Amino acid sequence: MHTDTDRCVRAVRSKDARFDGWFFTAVSTTGIYCRPSCPVVPPKAENMRFYPSAAAAQQAGFRACKRCRPDASPGSPQWNERADLVARAMRLIADGVVDREGVTGLAARLGYSTRQIERQLLAELGAGPLALARAQRAQTARLLVETSALPMAEIAFAAGFSSIRTFNDTVREVFDLSPTELRARGARSRPAPTTGMLSLRLPYRAPLCPDNLFGHLVATAVPGVEEWRDGAYRRSLRLPYGQGVVALRPQPDHIGCRLALTDLRDLTIAISRCRRLLDLDADPTAVDDLLRKDPLLTPLVGKNPGRRVPRAVDAAEFAVRAVLGQQVSTAAARTHAGRLVLAHGEPVDDPAGGLTHLFPAPEALAELDPGRLALPRTRRTTLTTLVGALAAGDIALGVGSDWDEARTNLSALPGIGPWTVETIAMRALGDPDAFLPTDLGLRRAARDLGLPSTPSALTARAEAWRPWRAYAVQYLWASDDHPISHMPAV
Structure with a gap:
């Protein structure tokens, strides 16, 4: 759907929550990406860019909106409706297969080469399996930062990051906040864990x-x-x-x-x-x-x-x-x-x-x-x-x-x-x-x-x-x- 610019613009202007998870809207003037239903005033159409996944928006250099939290959108219904290679790959990535077994493990489960899977995911989602898994790790990290009192080192490990430095860099890059700032921001609107x-x-x-x-x-x-x-x-x-x-x-x-x-x-x-x-x-x-x-x-x-x-x-x-x-x-x-x-x-x-x-x-x-x-x-x-x-x-x-x-x-x-x-x-x-x-x-x-x-x-x-x-x-x-x-x- 993200290639239908006119339809996407209409969905953003009407703040239509039905399209949350179907595509993501990035704003070239702010460097931020949002869900279609974001409550802020919609940007000018010429400043909108549309992506099929949060991972694709992140790879293009955009940060997640702090207001509408696009990483927490419902998942695209396509991955549960379809039975083709891309849908099967997305269901396995959501189930953590890339983090546990790597891209080679994903390919082995699907019976395709890693090159075929990467090519098809890039063509449809604008991101490969590693980028999609990284976006998922960032969302898991945010959940743990905001809903638990765990030390950041334990959160980094639990979310699947290889090091504290990678964890810190990813959180800053995706959310434009340090893990400590993210926890403080979440604590203002949530009960104590x-x-x-x-x-x-x-x-x-x-x-x-x-x-x-x-x-x-x-x-x-x-x-x-x-x-x-x-x-x-x-x-x-x-x-x-x-x-x-x-x-x-x-x-x-x-x-x-x-x-x-x-x-x-x-x-x-x-x-x-x-x-x-x-x-x-x-x-x-x-x-x-x-x-x-x-x-x-x-x-x-x-x-x-x-x-x-x-x-x-x-x-x-x-x-x-x-x-x-x-x-x-x-x-x-x-x-x-x-x-x-x-x-x-x-x-x-x-x-x-x-x-x-x-x-x-x-x-x-x-x-x-x-x-x-x-x-x-x-x-x-x-x-x-x-x-x-x-x-x-x-x-x-x-x-x-x-x-x-x-x-x-x-x-x-x-x-x-x-x-x-x-x-x-x-x-x-x-x-x-x-x-x-x-x-x-x-x-x-x-x-x-x-x-x-x-x-x-x-x-x-x-x-x-x-x-x-x-x-x-x-x-x-x-x-x-x-x-x-x-x-x-x-």
């Missing part, structure tokens, strides 16, 4: 309907791993460097996020996974505008616009849970998952609530005794085969995976049919066009609304909902009076 806990605000594009989003997560919560407490969804997190516990609370203009981490190097990854879980980088206007074109969906969208697709913080975990949930009630699926957690999960420390374990990793489940599972024989075979394939790396379901390839590999496993494949595609892979025409709840909702209710006829009708069929599913499910459709009581 809580020891051992990070309190953050996760932005999103309005509108956001939290009902089905939090309702679904809580109704399907695995005991010991997830809970609803004091108006917040809480869960344990398995992260690259350690463990975490997060509490996510819906607010009128943001999601309140409280994080406790055993290793602060996991902060960026934890935030990325929470945003993905709640689908916070979606573009609800684009989704709802398309779905409203179907006259039978119009009332549903008009009643509660901005529905999101509840996703997952761990794709392998969700795949296991999807198999456990085949042809059983929500309560039964939670019971089966809870037994696995007690038998094979890793303990976590949660003084603030009732979380006791991490969901077991595929490697821990690969050795389980199928005879001890209270499941039909065929489903036991399905579960053990899936776990073995995940543990061996034969099936990739991570943020950088190829959606079509994952579907093909899942379909080849015994006992995994179209419903399970599409459920995993929707929640674990994050495909916004995943569709479940055989789902009984969806067919019942379609019938009650006057839509076709047979799988083939419903699939044909849903062609007009592409590429947002997963969101149409949420609107249809929410028309039924089921716990997944409603916010839990506080």
